[in-house]
Amino acid sequence: MAKFDIMNHSFDHHVLNSLHDQELPVAVPEEQRRLVNEMDFFSDKNPSRDSRNVEIKKESVQQSELNVNTGLNLLTTNTTVSDKATVDKGGSPPGTDKRTSNETELNRMNSENQRLKAMLNQVNNKFYTLQMHIVTLMQQQKNPKAESTEETKMIDGDLEERRRRNVLVSRQFMDLGQALISDKDEPPQSSSEGRNRDCYESPHYREHIPMAAFESQNYGNCGDHENPAFDRRKTDCEEREDSPREQDFQEWTSNKVPKLQCSKDFDQATTRKARVSVRARSEATMISDGCQWRKYGQKKAKGNPCPRAYYRCTMAVGCPVRKQVQRCATDQTTVITTYEGQHNHPLPPAAMTMASTTSAAASMLLSGSMSSADGLMNSNALARTLLPCSPNMATISASAPFPTITLDLTNSPNPSQFQRPQSQFHVPFPNPPPTFASMPQIFGQALYNQSESSGLESSQEMMRATAAITADPNFTAALIAAITSIIGNVQPERNSSNNNTIRNHSESKMEDSIY
């Protein structure tokens, strides 16, 4: 356990660093109009954050680390650029040429800044993936007795798989395409055992890894890839303008019902697209996830007096991501946001957390379904593994039309459940809330429990559940990031008024129409 604590120590540090990376003042274009009446879960301007000075200091520290690690002398703040520009301007003659030169220089530095920021994110992503890998390996070494068991063989297999996938995962900057991969265009698999691995290991799988945003370098482009998923998007992108409505509809329909035929029950369990639902208390219209959405419909759902609003991502043409926002019927202070699909474009840092969370959760959900010979695994068991301290925090529904994982953030875990002194954690954030520091422990404990807990030890199902989770390092990371962002930065009931201080027309209009 001590070993694991040590790992958690650094785990916390890097998870939080990773979180913090998303707060770096990247020059995200301001044209990404934000719905300011949203419950701003992932805002990088959250007023609840403590003093900016501390953050700046933290950035400096992290910057130093990064410079050491990468050898890059990154310009991580726009302030640096603008300061330099100011100095240049102040010391230069008022000539137009000089000003143009300064502006050119400023533009150049800005673009370089953006590029380096992207690299920084990528490096951190890779670093974190490796870190998770190490944690898992050490976990593996810690439980040698389990190595002879069949279940552990499966986990070993997953580790092997993950080793191979590490390269791939590290290439996935923003588009965590595993769910996409696993739920689309997979070759038929007759064997139910190990089919998940087979699917991942197959050349087909490797051929169809979604290209990372950095490889394409075509922000906003529909992509020029061999990946059928991208091809589909490309087609969608290119033909949207002139294709008949029927075809468009069928594209989306086929997207929703991918052809996946590993086996009959497998087919039933996985051909439906995974959804990630987030429940949170908020008086605001909807939570802010950093993405840009356009409302395309509203419908009154059965059994709920509150209408459901349908949004699609408009950050890139042809982005297949949709989300539904609806108030809970029983508790109208709760907003339920359901995400579906994978972004086919790079996301701003503020959007990465939620996107990664939903993507990884969907991936976990689908890989979990695939790894169970009985189809979908016991959802409650998986939820308990995910969040043993708060079994109601994550629930998985296999009975819904689409497999859905629900992250219930309306009740934060009880800090008293975690006896660990806070000083044991290296928390670079100022005044972290207790739950903030505890979150990584939740997952660490969940993984540790997989072999220690008597309740789980004998359960092959739980081993499968754990394997599914460990096979997806992104999930825990992203989930931690998202939940800690929310718990750490937002007190919905208290902050809702703050978040609502600025309202624009569309929000109030939408709020009026929905609520």
Place this chain on the structure above:
DNA sequence: CGATTTTGACCAGCGC
């Protein structure tokens, strides 16, 4: 005037 929202209509899936 372009972008976005609204809203009624349409379509597919599902259960009976």
Place this chain on the structure above:
DNA sequence: GCGCTGGTCAAAATCG
């Protein structure tokens, strides 16, 4: 086959 429901479309309305 029929009705119900969820999801989407697209013309009209609205806004900045």
